[in-house]
Amino acid sequence: MRNKSVSDSSLKELIKNKKALKIISIGLGILWILILTWIVSIPKYKLIFTLLILAITTIIPILIFMSHIDSEIKKRNSQNS
16 A cells, blocks of 8 residues: 555555555544543543644545545546546
8 A cells, every 4th residue: 555656556455455444534533432431531631632633633634535545446446427
């Protein structure tokens, strides 16, 4: 997934990468919910800012890469039709 660019990957690899990114994002979402639950149980809410920064900095690159994969899949599907 790292070595090849999106345009160099095959359609099968793109679909596989898209599924993997969905699983990763779901896993991160569950992890963030667990961490948020733990932070709320602590009387001091200083860690919420850290969680928000961590969540934003990890989800944005995933969403950008997923949008590149989606656009490449749509492009290849329209060329094959």
